[in-house]
Amino acid sequence: MKTVLFFFLFGLSSSLLAAECDLKHPVKTFQPRFAKHYAINYFKNFKTVRVGSSQYLLSSNSSIGCETSMNKIIIPAKRVVMMSTTYLPTLELIQREDTLIGFQGKQYIVSSSFNHDKIRDVSFKFNPEDLLNLKADLIMGYDSNLSNPAQVHIFKSLNLPVVMNKDFEETSPLGRAEWIIFIASFYDLEDKAQKIFNMISDKYAFIKNENSKLPKRPKVLVGEIQNGYWVTSGGKSDLGQMIADAGGEMLFWKPSMQTQKISLEELSLLKIPVDVWLTHNTWTSRKQLEEARRKDSRYSLITIKNIFNNNSIINKHNSNDYWETGMQRPDLLLQDLSALFHPDKYVSHKLHWYHKL
């Protein structure tokens, strides 16, 4: 009798556990509209997040007994370590700045919302001992931090909550911005993030639509002379796409995401005047620009009407907010670019990152 009871209870608990951990039948699935490299599956007591080929099981129950090869992350995260400034605007938007306790190169952080004294600098290549010491419940990095499979195996065996973020692999500005929902899922704040993202994408679509009605498309040159070449962005890069969406025509457009090297001879053949030059140099004033142009006579090969740089907001270490907030707020960036290309239409717009040199 005792044996029968034992097997009955064992069978019951196993089937309950199996029901609790049924990974095949999600209650709900979230597939992002623009981002291509992540998805979220919702189950009764937990959720799973897929990033590329990696999957993570997120649960508020630390004793969840699912037998799975997935890394288990306890949510909502209270102590997080992050490796890229592009993740930080999300923390600000969902108001979880206080959870950041570690960062790779905190001198890069421009936003004043973060308490630098509370944040520990961590090394670019993850150091397991250092991370264990931080007692973080979420460590978010990217491919370069996590490229070694053996290292990933060590993290797993140490139960380090290391998560891969692939926002840099997205092929559109909105795709990258949609990772706000991915990060928010570790705080159980997806709904809030979704509302913010909808606002961003709606605003982006609105500005893009307005710009498409404009008859004039100014000629836009991106980059500067480096190593004897004109180094510019690829036509399919985020900036390339945004220039098109802002109603501009990117010169030397090539169907690539990669940085392009254009020979100066090709540049010299540009007989038309350039309406807007977007330089991403360290120049902050017209004086510095003129000094550089005087020294390098090759800049005189082209005629340029307006020159803008993107370094309006920098911190005391010269880190630029364009690479922090600008990357996660394509709506604001598109607004900036639209105002540069069509000043008559966006008369009242106050530029965020760009300023005229």
Add this chain to the structure above:
Amino acid sequence: MNFKNFILSICVLVFACFLLAYGETGFNLDHDLILQLRLPKVVVCLLAGGMLATAGLLMQIFFQNPLAGPDILGVSSGSSLFVAFWMMASVGFSQTIIDAGMGLMSFMGAATVFILLIFFVHKNVSRVTLIIIGLLISSFASSGISVLVSTSQALQLKNYLMWSMGSFRDVTNPELPKFIILSLISTLPVLFFIKSLNQFLLSENYAKSMGVNVKKMRLIFISLAALQISIITVFCGPVGFIGIISPHLAKQFLKRSRLNILLPAAFLIGALLAFIAETVLVLAPSSSISINAILGMIGAPVIVLYLYRQREWSV
């Protein structure tokens, strides 16, 4: 003039004319194009290639080591480390200070490595040991650069990475006279010391027995080679292989080793290699190959071939 050197001069002239007339836009004789872009490039190829070869030859004579060269013995790396430090540290300074600092730091880097190498030469280390020391210096410099890179801003990092690829195209017209003058100052004096160099070529003791002031000559050679390498590092970035292979190619071509013939031949072959690399870039404009990648593809097999031929060469 030696007939073979005459042939080399003709080859150099042909390449120079070709690169003046032909560019990424094809055969285009636009006045602005030639003066602003092609002429500086051709002059820099000629002088930088030649100077690298001269510096390589001087080092091979001075260290009595056929594998000595600015890159193998770590001189270029030392110079690069100091320049990298300056590039990362000079944020916010005026352009004039940055430019002056680059030159000074580059020379200091090259000179520091030379002084280290001389110290080891005086301790009678073998030729192979000296090369290992050179490689260790390069490795140390690379580590130092990695540390600097890990603490630098994205833009400085990008600037440094672009610079470190090496280029004969980044000297502008206003900078060109400065580059020419510095190149001549560091190269022409070598011609005055050809007799002493010939004696050094046999051995330092022989030179001493012939009444050469060895200490003084050593200082002159080192200063000239360090100056040449630092000028190239500042204006073109670190450029590899020309320094080490040009003297060997010159010896193979001439089958003679007297310096009054060998030195011009090495200079011309250095220039020729620079022209060849630049021609590849002109003919493949859409590729992102760097000058060092092309020179590496030419240089590494030449060194291997040399080592194979000299396989009796012992430690």
